[in-house]
Amino acid sequence: MKVRLSGDARRFLRHEAGYLRDRNRAAAEKFVVRIGEALSNLAQFSKIGAGAEPSPVAEARRLVVGDYVLIYEISGTSLSVTSIRHGRMSPGSRLVDDDFDYEADDGR
Secondary structure (H helix, E strand, C coil): CEEEECHHHHHHHHHHHHHHHHHCHHHHHHHHHHHHHHHHHHHHCCCCCEECCCCCCCCEEEEEECCEEEEEEEECCEEEEEEEEECCCCCCCCCCCCCCCCCCCCCC
């Protein structure tokens, strides 16, 4: 099965890998390897994750990989990872850059 990552999932992976790399290179490498292994497993065994409750999408599933949670949907012969988050993050929370300006009208 083909596995695709949403833009949000890709952004989280880049951000988290960079965050970990700045603090502990070995932890960053372990993170990248574990997520890669999880994506390979999903390609072979798409239903290894539990149903994602609550979810507005009936086909949404959740796979826990160490401290991280991957939310994905299966559609035909493809699987889309819609989000990845650390287990301590609230479901649906999004990353915000450290230099995000909350007062700007255009969100910059």
